[in-house]
Amino acid sequence: MSSYRFAVSVMPREGILDPQGRAVESSLPHLEVENVRDVRVGRRIELTVEAEAEAAAREVVERLAAELFANPLIESWTIEGVPMHAPVS
Amino acid sequence: MRVGVVVFPGSNCDRDALHGARLAGAEAVPLWHETPDLSGSDVVVLPGGFAYGDYLRAGVLARFSPIMGAVRDHAAAGGLVLGICNGFQVLAEAGLVPGALLRNASLRFEHRWVRLSVERHDTPFTAAVPAGMTLRLPIAHGEGRYFLPDDDLDRLEAAGRVLFRYAPPEGNPNGSLRDIAGVLDAGGRVCGLMPHPERASEALLGSDDGLLLLRSLVESAGETVRSTIAPVPMGVA
Numbered sequence: 001m002s003s004y005r006f007a008v009s010v011m012p013r014e015g016i017l018d019p020q021g022r023a024v025e026s027s028l029p030h031l032e033v034e035n036v037r038d039v040r041v042g043r044r045i046e047l048t049v050e051a052e053a054e055a056a057a058r059e060v061v062e063r064l065a066a067e068l069f070a071n072p073l074i075e076s077w078t079i080e081g082v083p084m085h086a087p088v089s
Numbered sequence: 090m091r092v093g094v095v096v097f098p099g100s101n102c103d104r105d106a107l108h109g110a111r112l113a114g115a116e117a118v119p120l121w122h123e124t125p126d127l128s129g130s131d132v133v134v135l136p137g138g139f140a141y142g143d144y145l146r147a148g149v150l151a152r153f154s155p156i157m158g159a160v161r162d163h164a165a166a167g168g169l170v171l172g173i174c175n176g177f178q179v180l181a182e183a184g185l186v187p188g189a190l191l192r193n194a195s196l197r198f199e200h201r202w203v204r205l206s207v208e209r210h211d212t213p214f215t216a217a218v219p220a221g222m223t224l225r226l227p228i229a230h231g232e233g234r235y236f237l238p239d240d241d242l243d244r245l246e247a248a249g250r251v252l253f254r255y256a257p258p259e260g261n262p263n264g265s266l267r268d269i270a271g272v273l274d275a276g277g278r279v280c281g282l283m284p285h286p287e288r289a290s291e292a293l294l295g296s297d298d299g300l301l302l303l304r305s306l307v308e309s310a311g312e313t314v315r316s317t318i319a320p321v322p323m324g325v326a
Contacts, residue, residue, distance in 0.1 A: 016191070016236065017191075017194065017234075017264070019192055019193070019194055019195075019196045020192065020196065023196055068145070068149065068153075069145070071146060071149070071182065071189055073188070073189045073236070073237075073238075074189045074191060074236060
C-alpha cells in the first residue's frame with residue numbers, strides 16, 4: 001500500500017450568485033486596489049488515501065468529491081495530486 | 090398517529106417539533122439519527138438546527154446518518170416527510186426534494202417573521218389552511234436561498250411542486266429564486282420548508298399559523314392510516 005495525497009478545489013458554478021465573492025470584492029477599495037474583478041470564493045479539501053496505486057486512490061477521491069465535498073447542482077470541482085505532508089505528531 | 094422527529098447532533102428545534110406535533114394531536118417520539126429505524130412513525134419530521142455543525146455544507150453530513158436510509162425507504166413507500174429549515178437542507182442534499190439552499194444573498198443569518206403564501210391546499214401539508222390565508226411564520230437561517238436551474242424551476246412550477254412562497258409585506262428574506270420557501274417531491278409526500286411552523290404553534294409564541302401546517306400533516310396521515318386510499322395524484326416533473 002502507498003499513500004497518495006490530493007487536493008480537491010470546490011467552486012460555486014458559473015452563473016451562481018456568490019455573495020462571499022461579492023463581499024470580498026466590495027472590500028477591495030479599502031485596500032486601494034482597483035484592478036481586480038470576478039472574485040469567487042470556494043473551498044479546498046486535502047486528504048491522504050492509502051491504496052495500491054494512484055489510479056485506485058484517485059477513484060476514491062472522485063467519488064468523495066461528487067457525493068460529499070461538492071453539490072454537483074451548485075458546485076464544480078477539480079482534483080490534483082499534491083506532495084505528502086510531514087506526519088502530524 | 091405517530092410523528093417521529095429525527096435528532097441529529099446539532100438539531101435544536103427537535104423539542105419544538107415534538108411539542109408542535111403533540112399540539113396537533115399526534116403522539117410524537119424523538120428518533121436518534123444513529124438508529125436506522127423509525128419506531129413505527131407515520132410521519133417523519135427532520136427538524137431545524139445545525140446538524141453536524143453545518144460543516145462542509147448545511148445538511149450534507151446528516152444526509153449520511155444511518156437513519157436517512159429508513160427515511161428514504163419511508164418516502165419511497167409514500168410515507169409523509171417534512172423537513173424544516175436545516176431539515177429542508179438535509180432533504181435537498183439527500184436528493185429527496187429538488188434544489189439547493191445557498192448562503193443568504195445578504196450574507197447574514199436572517200431571523201425574523203415572514204409571510205408565506207400557500208400555493209395549493211390539496212396537499213397533506215396544507216389541507217387545513219383556509220383558502221386565501223397567508224401564514225405568519227418565523228425564519229432563522231444563514232443558508233436559505235433556494236436555487237434550481239431555470240429550466241428545472243419551470244418544470245417544478247408546472248408540476249405544482251412549489252408549495253410556499255415568501256409574500257408581502259416582508260417579502261423574500263434571502264434571495265430565493267422565485268420567492269420559493271417550500272417545495273414538494275415528485276410524489277407530493279415529501280416537503281421541504283425554510284420557515285418554522287413549530288415555532289408558531291401557539292398564540293403565545295406570536296403566531297399559531299404554523300399549527301395549521303402541523304394539523305394538516307397529522308390529519309392527512311391519520312386519514313391515510315385509516316383508509317388505504319391512494320394519495321392525491323401529483324404532476325411529475
